[in-house]
Amino acid sequence: MRGGSVAVVGGSIAGCAAALAASRGGAERITVLERADARLRDRGVGIALHSDRYDELRDAGYVAPEMPWAPLTRRVWSVRDGEADHGRAIGEQPFPFRAYSWGSLWSELRRRVPERVSYRSGAVVTGVEPDAEGVTLRLADGHQERFDVVIGADGYRSVVREAMFPGADASYAGYVGWRGTSPDVADLPADGNDAHNIVFPGGHCMIYRIPDGAGGHRLNWVLYTAPPQVDGLHPDLRTPTSLPPGRLNSELTGHLRALVAEHFPPYWAARVLRTPAETTFIQPIYDLEVPHYTSGRMALVGDAASVARPHIGGGSVKALQDATALEAAWVAGDSWEEVLANYDARRGPVGAAMVALARRMGDAQVENTPDWSAMDQAAFDGWWQEQNSGSDRRSGFGGHSMKGR
Ligand SMILES: Cc1cc2nc3c(=O)[nH]c(=O)nc-3n(C[C@H](O)[C@H](O)[C@H](O)COP(=O)(O)OP(=O)(O)OC[C@H]3O[C@@H](n4cnc5c(N)ncnc54)[C@H](O)[C@@H]3O)c2cc1C
Structure with missing residues (x-):
């Protein structure tokens, strides 16, 4: 699918990666609308990426060795x-x-967003109005703009998700x-x-x-x-x-x-x-799950699509993998309908599986903690195994593997 205009709402980790995906997929005009006007790099907390997932994302061209780690x-x-x-x-x-560090990971991703992408800081999307052939976005400054496709990368309080599935809140x-x-x-x-x-x-x-x-x-x-x-x-x-x-x-x-x-x-x-x-x-x-990752001419990536509790250590991996799947669907699809249906089929089940595993981990590690002080290594291994026992290839601690997908 080549050409067309695409808006990405949110310019954080998922948003930068989605803009890169849209560019590689062949979209003609890409606009990122990010609410924050201060530099996002100041978010200084830690993000841990599983090494095997890193290798896959590096091979896909979304992360690189020069990002400080x-x-x-x-x-x-x-x-x-x-x-x-x-x-x-x-x-x-x-x-x-x-x-x-969250800030340095974001800075490197931001650097990878091609120059032809218009990245607008301080742009707050207040309304999302889909129709059969596209989506109109209303901005806080009173302007409105129409796009062929809108990607919601606007985090767990997503306005794009609200337009797709009203009431599907975290x-x-x-x-x-x-x-x-x-x-x-x-x-x-x-x-x-x-x-x-x-x-x-x-x-x-x-x-x-x-x-x-x-x-x-x-x-x-x-x-x-x-x-x-x-x-x-x-x-x-x-x-x-x-x-x-x-x-x-x-x-x-x-x-x-x-x-x-x-x-x-x-x-x-x-x-x-x-x-x-x-x-x-x-x-x-x-916790957040959605019935689908796409609806009409809209798609969700990252935390806007699903939020798995952080014990799974895979939220950023999931956001970056969403973008790689979007790129693959884009390259393979001949119409917007095909691209979006293909993306939904690849990512919907992954999001749901990760949320389920992360819930089990939250239950075991916070809500119903064991008598830790009575544990030895063998008891610990059994307890850990129990949390992971229902996992399949689509979930897994640190995020699922993209190999063979
Ligand atoms: C306590 C905690 C620990 C974590 N630890 C890890 C970890 O170790 N490893 C890991 O992989 N993941 C971890 N995560 C998860 C990870 O931080 C997220 O999954 C990941 O950053 C994905 O972010 P995102 O880009 O989807 O959303 P966000 O980073 O929330 O970005 C959304 C962006 O959209 C913008 N926005 C929102 N609304 C609008 C609007 N209306 N108009 C314009 N812009 C808008 C926001 O300003 C923001 O920049 C952790 C999360 C938590 C809460």
Whole structure:
């Protein structure tokens, strides 16, 4: 399918990759409309990509070795054990991931978006009006523009999805991810190549090293647990939104800090508690599935299409794979109908399988945690296997394999 005008709503990871896909697919005029006017690169938190998925995405031309990354090889799960500085390891597993800073991964993807693509920052889409032959987008500045095809890469609160499937919203999983980064990387165990998962009743905290974009590293952590029942918090969480740095109320921050002080081994507690509170933020955790990835002349990619809880470590992989599948469908299809039907058939089942696996992981790792301190390596392996037992080739920890697809 060659020619035509395409709008991509959202210019984050999925949006940049979708613009690249549309360009390679042969679209004539491509416009990316991104709400943020500040540079997105400032989103400084970590993203981990499974090494095998990275290799596939590199071969597909969506990621490249020059994107700064830090290797991770093993993940160690630990509980507090009295005053033992690093606590006690209850299980270890291979963890072949590449750790990125979100901002540097995005910058490199942005750089790959061809110059002929018009990338418009500060462009907010407020209305999406499909008809039989295309889609009209209304912008916050009062303008409207019509395109042959619109790709929604506008995240979990997607306005494109709302036009396709009204009411298909993200649902709050009942817990949050409290995130932060710090420069505190001087004496990490195993030269920093281990990821650490500190576990406690009702949650866990992933900690790993990411590149700082200037040749050094930062420590990245994300703690998952149910928030306390405090006034004014829950309505915010149930309406999909995140609480950026500076907007966390002191009751919530106080609760999380007390949890860390009580349940973390002293070494890791110090690292999390030394992170300046005003630089930490909260992302409520959501589940999202859609009946289809396409409808009429509209398609969804990345978090706009489906959100799998982050325990699966595959959200960005899924977004990038969506783009590669879109490119393949584009190249193979002779009409918009063929391109979009082919894309939906390839990606719909993958999204649903990943959401299901991530739900099982959230249940086991946060909502119904085991008695971690009673676990040894054998018990840990069985517990991990149980979460993964229903997985098929379309899901899998770190994202599914594209080989043979
Ligand atoms: C706590 C947590 C940890 C995670 N850890 C990992 C990990 O380790 N590995 C991994 O692979 N994934 C991880 N993920 C998932 C990953 O961050 C996302 O899946 C991935 O970034 C895909 O993003 P996206 O581009 O689809 O959406 P987003 O990054 O949300 O981008 C949507 C873009 O659309 C723009 N936009 C929205 N509405 C409009 C509008 N109306 N008009 C114009 N623009 C608009 C926004 O400004 C934004 O830039 C994690 C997620 C969470 C919450």
